[in-house]
Amino acid sequence: MLHLIRHGAVEGAGRLYGHSDATPVPEGLIACRARAQGLAAAQLIASDLSRARIAGEGIAQDRGLALTIDPRWRELDFGAWEGQDPADLGAAIHPFWDDPQANPPPGGESWGAMQARVAQALAAIHEDALVIAHAGPIRAALGLLLGLSYRQTWAFDLPYAARISLRLWADGAQVTGLAA
Numbered sequence: 619m620l621h622l623i624r625h626g627a628v629e630g631a632g633r634l635y636g637h638s639d640a641t642p643v644p645e646g647l648i649a650c651r652a653r654a655q656g657l658a659a660a661q662l663i664a665s666d667l668s669r670a671r672i673a674g675e676g677i678a679q680d681r682g683l684a685l686t687i688d689p690r691w692r693e694l695d696f697g698a699w700e701g702q703d704p705a706d707l708g709a710a711i712h713p714f715w716d717d718p719q720a721n722p723p724p725g726g727e728s729w730g731a732m733q734a735r736v737a738q739a740l741a742a743i744h745e746d747a748l749v750i751a752h753a754g755p756i757r758a759a760l761g762l763l764l765g766l767s768y769r770q771t772w773a774f775d776l777p778y779a780a781r782i783s784l785r786l787w788a789d790g791a792q793v794t795g796l797a798a
Contacts, residue, residue: 621654627779635701637667639669647673655680662747696727697722739755
């Protein structure tokens with residue numbers, strides 16, 4: 619099983635934090651820990667950014683598991699847009715939303731570059747795992763594992779502390795998803 623949990627709410631929620639280290643709010647940390655209860659996992663992994671790492675540390679304490687910090691699970695680098703409210707960017711953000719590979723944020727990371735590092739992170743998982751990450755990398759992982767396009771990965775809501783659980787077969791023949 620692969621369990622993917624998006625980090626909980628942060629101060630200034632809704633901004634493009636990307637590689638910025640936004641501060642998690644206590645309610646967000648509590649929500650992540652609650653989502654992890656009862657999940658079978660031999661490995662616990664978190665992004666190195668505090669909004670995911672601190673939630674991972676709490677879950678590690680709850681479960682008695684070692685926490686592996688993996689920066690490949692970081693959010694997309696939004697470059698010049700880091701910390702901005704998308705509404706303040708006006709029409710400049712529309713090409714990015716339409717095609718983030720062809721139109722990455724100014725000075726930021728393309729969708730394909732993020733997807734490549736997430737693919738490396740997925741390849742490093744060899745047992746049941748729980749990953750605390752960000753919306754972008756979770757969507758990238760779903761795209762890679764389920765063969766979804768970028769647009770398809772945005773067809774569902776992924777709120778703070780959302781959990782998606784996938785059963786993966788070693789031969790890659792079948793993937794089933796369970797969302798909570």
